[in-house]
Amino acid sequence: MTARARKPCGNMTEAETRLWRALRRGQLNGFHFRRQHPIGAFTLDSYCPKLRVAVELDGGQHAAQRKRADARRTRFLSEKKIAVVRYWNNHVFENLQGVLANLVANMERRARELTPSPPLPLSGGGSDTAPVREERSAP
Template sequence: MPIRNARRFRVEQTEAETALWKRLRNGQLDGVKFRRQHPVSPYTVDFVAIAERLVIELDGGQHAAQQARDERRTDYLSQQGYRVIRFWNNEVLDNPDGIMLRIRAFLEAGKSG
């Protein structure tokens, strides 16, 4: 089921997911390999850099009402050894360069820790 969901989510990407993927794919960010809509059972994460243990989640307006669920998800991913960074969809669309700088800083912080 997680793989089926991941495939479906790849086809049904949001505008923000598409925009961010164009900047993350093919190692464009400092050679870091990201995967999109990747299962980390029991969840499917928006983007993950496996080697760096970094998950990037994009949240739309519906996530404001799902805060407790998102916190449980983040807790689970943290227990699996992932660092999680979240952005609102509008942040990605309105300030893509700033988002890339924040992701790069998060990656750099992970190297020193």
């Protein structure tokens, strides 16, 4: 599986290469990505393991005939608790900064989803014990 995942690395599309240059080495707000990451029978274009987010690029070959396969792939990844964010190749070429801004927003939303909410304070000012009163002895 790993050998199969590594094989396409040298054959990345131009869109994948451009996006990867922006994602590698934590350049995107410190989010760490892996490229060509294997999950089950699939190889993800880019993957953030900490937040479990897959970034997929779709070109012209992802038209109508690929919609069913992409839906099946997305369902499989969803069952593995992996969120999928998809962009068209032409958006990477025409508006890379917009794609990156959208990806940051998606990553930050995902981070909030995965971060548990802090517990609400207890009634009575948030203290779980009654205040201690000092007893003063009369002189």
